């Protein structure tokens with residue numbers, strides 16, 4: 414924590430950045446995001462095991478961008494989100510300074526995004542989290558049970574779109590769900606529109622989701638909606654040998670193709 | 681009344697729609713269950729289109745494009761193929777019968793095959809029965 418604050422002081426007093434996005438004390442069990450603009454605020458920065466939120470989401474919010482050049486304290490998930498955003502031409506070195514943090518609170522300095530890419534590549538294939546096992550378990554159920562399971566889960570959804578707001582990759586200024594000419598997704602929070610909304614959300618995150626699970630954590634009803642996006646991430650990984658947020662190259666599996674793509678895959 | 685499947689067919693303008701046209705001009709007989717929507721390319725078909733068709737009461741959705749390598753826009757059908765495959769996986773894991781959506785390549789000269797595809801799909805959907813998204817989830821029209 415000391416190393417983190419020291420580094421943060423350095424770049425704020427040195428005038429390198431205008432705001433540092435980091436974690437601060439929230440309620441007793443939770444840390445929350447803070448936006449440190451002064452040395453006094455920098456002293457409130459913390460990092461411990463409660464700091465789970467994927468802060469990369471704030472890099473895309475106009476309110477935060479308006480504050481000026483940003484720095485961000487970035488754990489592994491945040492680093493991968495940053496790479497993914499950069500590969501989608503949403504971030505450049507001119508926009509931000511990345512302060513990497515290791516799991517035990519140490520600081521890694523990154524001169525530029527290229528260095529972030531090298532660091533992530535060197536760390537190798539990210540470990541699979543326990544959600545993958547959960548997905549397989551659900552997929553093994555017979556069709557009827559899967560349908561019941563998801564209907565039960567999704568029918569509770571109140572369409573607050575917290576999942577969308579919490580996701581760093583959901584940065585469109587106009588979301589399909591808000592289109593009403595035609596109305597692609599019915600607006601009421603009802604079984605039908607809920608199913609469509611969650612399928613659409615997952616589809617739009619295909620090949621982009623870095624599996625941080627933030628959508629699931631953000632859901633006020635605790636619905637396991639992150640399993641939907643992660644299911645597609647797993648699928649993309651097995652079919653196209655692709656993982657999001659691993660490089661700065663623009664090469665989303667859904668915007669590229671190989672002439673020898675297996676046709677049996679579509680059946 | 682016996683169940684008659686309703687199938688929405690999205691056909692690309694250059695091959696498949698022309699193929700369907702050929703089926704018509706050469707008087708190929710095929711079931712009347714398909715409603716055709718012409719789009720410029722199979723890549724134009726957003727997964728949302730398919731979802732909307734299903735939730736608005738289609739029992740099946742057919743997507744037709746040019747054969748790989750023949751797309752008028754060179755690579756549209758390859759991209760459509762990837763996107764479509766992932767949609768199918770998603771539907772499957774949510775418990776929707778994946779056979780309700782189907783992708784076929786139909787060229788401009790395959791009028792007869794077009795008829796066969798429709799006949800085959802209609803029979804398959806007939807076996808699956810009515811689409812449950814419609815049956816179980818549809819909103820009152822007034823609620824919309």
Ligand code: FES
Pocket residue numbers: 692693694695696720721722723744745746750751752753754756757
């Ligand atoms: S034009 Fe036929 S699939 Fe692209």
